[in-house]
Amino acid sequence: MSPRISADRLLADLDALAAFGGRPDGGVDRVAGSAADLAARDWLASRIEDAGCLAWRDGIGNVFGRHPGGTGPWLLTGSHTDSVPGGGRLDGAYGVIAALEVLRTLREAGHPAALTLEIVSFWDEEGASPASDGGLVGSTAFCAGDHISDIAAFVELHIEQGPRMEAAGLELGVVEGIVGIDRHTVTLTGETNHAGTTPMHGRADAARAAAQVLVQVREIAAAADPGMVANVGCVEVLPGAPNVIPGQARLVVEFRAATPAALETAAAGLRAHAALVAEEENCVALVEPLSSKPRSRFDPALCDLLEKVCKRLGAPFxxxxxxxxxxxxxxxxxxxxxxxFVPSLAGVSHAPAEHTPDWQLTQGCQALLETVVSLAHREGESQ
Structure with a gap:
């Protein structure tokens, strides 16, 4: 029988961490490198030491903890404690505090799994600072260093940050990977002219063409993959004067999908529709790739083990x-x-209203502990 985590201690530490950069509306401002972020990392290191464990930091600022008598190869678990401006109190922070609670619970119980467990709070996952290198900074630096060779596996506990689990009545999610993310710049070029003296039928209005591309993005995504999500979050119209017909307009279109084929289909649909609209509006369309993050596929055997843990806990997943x-x-x-994953109430995240009920946070932490124990047993059998 595995030890039971302390729900009271888990929730108290989540409250304590939320005080660093805490806002009156319940959110947090703990952007990486800020005074609140640095103070939170000091606090985390002290909590690791209070649990009788070793705490240290690497050159980039990642905070680690482990049993003083432990030895690798290590099962690593954790997440990040930095936030977006005006973010929620659980994003990233929950996975770090749950990792701490699992480590100290196993150590207090004298469980052998504690000896191969290492916990981490990665530096600058969010990339919210103007000085950031785009996010995922600490984990990227960690994987470029020597210590990654000592890691047997990594498990991250996190809130879903979306509405799917709550809508389906799920309590736990076994995450098999992360979607690919492609961004494209769409530039429509028409002709700048006087907005008062140019007849409507004789215009080459780049903004009008761009608007027709924008409103079709959702349909382009749905045709490529019903599960795909898409967004247009950046729109620029030039020259940007109320009495000048825009001669150029730019959009940044983002597609997220689980398969490369769906992303390719969406990109082709975007190019085709932009070309069609441009022809109709007497403009020229240019669709260029801006960035591409390939999908991440997680370890099948590890996902199978997580599924067994969920079934053993009797939680819908x-x-x-x-x-x-x-x-x-x-x-x-x-x-x-x-x-x-554990559910996010109403799918809200990156906002002060981000919330998961206490009992689900507790259950998720226990699921993490059960996973650590199962993995330690599996690794012991393989040696």
Whole structure:
């Protein structure tokens, strides 16, 4: 029988961490490198030491903890404690505090799994600072260093950050991977002219053409893959004066999907529709790739083990993919990796209203402990 985590201690530490950069509306401002972020990392290191464990940091700022008598290869678990501005109190933070609770629970119980467990809070996962290198900084640096060779597996516990689990009545999610993310710049070029003296039928209005591309993005995504999500979050109209017909307009279109084929189909659909609209509006369309993050596929055997843990706990669960990026996506290219999700109330995340009921946070933490124990047993049998 596995030890039971302390729900009171888990929840108290989540409250304590939320005070660093805490806002009156219940959210947090703990952008990587801020005073609140650095203070939170100091606090985390002290909590690791209070549990009788070793705490240290690497050159980039990742915070680690392990049993003082432990030895590798290590099962690594954790997440990140930095936030977006005005973010929620659980995103990333939950996975770190749950990892701490699992480590100290196993150590207090004298369980052998504690000896091969290492926990981590990665530096700058969010990339919210203007000085950031785009996010996932700590995990990327970690995987480029020597210590990655000592990692037997990585498991990240996280809130879902979406509405799918709550809508389906799920309590746990076995995450099999992270979707690929492709971004495209769409540039429509028409002719700048006087907005008052140019007849409507004689215009080459780049903004009008861009608007028709924008409103079709959802249909382009649905045709490529019903499960795909898409977004247009950047729109620029030039020259940007109310009495000048726009001669150029730019959009940044983002597609997220579980398969490369769906992303390719969406990109082809975007190019075709932009060309059609441009012809109708007497404009020229140019669709260019802006960035591409390939999908991450997690370790099948590790996902199978997580499924067994969910069944043993009797919690409703499903296998799924994550539509948000995580440190686990970086680790998956270097070590066997998987993730566990708990639901997010109303699918809200990156906002002060981000919330998961206490009992689900507790159950997710216990699922992480059961996973650590099962993995330690599996690794012991293989040696």
């Amino acid at each position: 499903e296998r799924m993919v994550s539509f948000a990026g995580h440190d686990a996506g970086v680790l998956s290219r270097h070590a066997p990796t998987a993730m566990v």
